[in-house]
Amino acid sequence: MIIKAEKKEDLSQPVDIRGKDGGGWLYSDIVKDHFFNPRNFMQYGEDEKFKFNGMGRVGSPACGDEMVLWIWVDPATEKIKECRWRTFGCGSAIASTSVLSEMITENNGMKVDEAIKIKPQDILVRLGGLPDRKIHCSVLGDKALQAAVNDYFRQTGQHGRIITAGAKVIDKVLNITDHDIEEAVLEGARDLEDVQKKLKVGIGDPESIPAIEDLIRFYTEKYYG
């Protein structure tokens, strides 16, 4: 995978909304550029014309973000040759989809096996970081891409290659998985009380609480450490 931007040690370093000089912008210049000049989005009238063999949709407008990603994979080389997207969401959601679309199609296209490995952090690096509470927006991008690649595997009959979500059930009563807790941390929860407010996790299954607390620490460290 090609990452042009330098990998920063601390990705969670917030881009201050109100810079110390009083004139700071909410986002990095890269985010701003992609937000105001989005690349590869699906224009009006392109819907029918654009040829694709993989499509992924994640999120919902009720949650505040929704992304749809269409990819055209060359079956011979397994490289993503073209992609289009549409995103409902804030500036960082739009910018992170745009930058992702650039990452997977530049230099003749990324192989699907590599594309599926893109992590939220890779998108963050390319964007030059995001404010803390916006990090969850970049998570949707890689999820949409994974869904689109899985869809490509499905459409081309390669069912064995479909990557099923490796979610692990933590709270057996409410069927809450480690992914749900990851999601809660990304949405701003930092301790058991916060996470319980969002998920009611561990209330019906108190035995799961130590595992939940471990996961909160793990994901907080991972994204904001």
Added chain:
Amino acid sequence: MDATRRDFVKSMLPKPKKIRNVYFDHAATTYMDKRVLTSMQPYFSEIYGNPSSLYAEGRKANGALNDSRRTIAKLINALPENIIFTGSGTESDNMAIYGIARAHEKRGKHIISLATEHHAVLNPLEDLKKQGWEITYVKINEQGLVNADDVIKAIRPDTILISIMYANNEMGAIEPIAEIGRKLLQYRKANNSVYPFFHTDACQAAGYLDLDVEKLHVDLMTINGSKIYGPKGVGMLYIRRGTPIKALILGGGQERRLRSGTENIAGIVGFAKAFELAQMEKEKESERINKLVKYLWEKIQKNISKIKLNGPEIGQQRLVNNLNVTFMDIEGEALLLYLDEYRIMCSTGSACTSESLEPSHVLTAMGLPYEYSHGSLRFTLGHCNTKKDIDYLMNCLPNIVEQLREISPVKLLEQQHANYHHHKK
């Protein structure tokens, strides 16, 4: 990339010939009126005394403090000794709620309020809840309005306080304070009780509505300076005589022992001046602003599809300077960022701009589904706005909305919002 693809910004978002600073966020705060600034100026370096001091310099400061108190008392038809100066509207709200709660907890631990209140009211209430208090949030209709009878019906023998805002900061609903006040008086008479006390947060109302406490029948009323072209960092709480309240800030015993700390004389003088000007000019200014808001709403309706007015219809039940509109299929922060490029300032109920990442609690409490709250913009007009500002806004807003809709995968149904329902994530 396909050479025929449009250059996004150049084709969709033409830069205006002349950039104009347009402030449509007067409910957030206001700039200070020059006349207010002038009134304050002597009280920084020239008249600097501590009003508690006996000598001439102190007496001068004390004189200014008393004059300000009298000015404000007259404007709300109260006695000067019933005005307590504080450091903000938030502090006044906290003082009303904790002050009454602490002084009357032996009598009962139940408070009535609305889910659409400002956080300066809601968060103290939620804090009291953790300490064993019970809070009833009376239901509101889909326009954000409460029914006075529903408030009275919610009263229990252990209810000690009702706190209901005069006008809502987000969607401008004007609550029937005077009607609630009248019915509460009847309730108290019938039950031979002084309880419950009645507080209203009138911060948003101060520039536009009648604040006569004898007409409103309130026992406590919060007002601050920063929404009425006055200074920030100064507010007041009106406390009716015979309303026992416990002080939260202890010290030198200023403000009738209810709010210790050397008085912010310059701030108080400016606040009184701003309040006086606001009340003096409110009819004329309301009429002018009303025309502008109507003009803006007509232009939005004419030029942009798939929109919804949040809050009461424009008229008697809506704060005159507030327009809160949902633009379907798109998200408010993205809209704000584009508008900011044009130097247009307003706010949104979207989760993306809040600390909690939850959409506006006000719009949610009114039954507005999350996806509609996310796409809401609030325009609050004021002194500086003219028709030109609205024309400037409407030159770019339809294009911005169209552009964000093009890149949005969401296509809500036009009539979907008619089926109000509470969404669960």
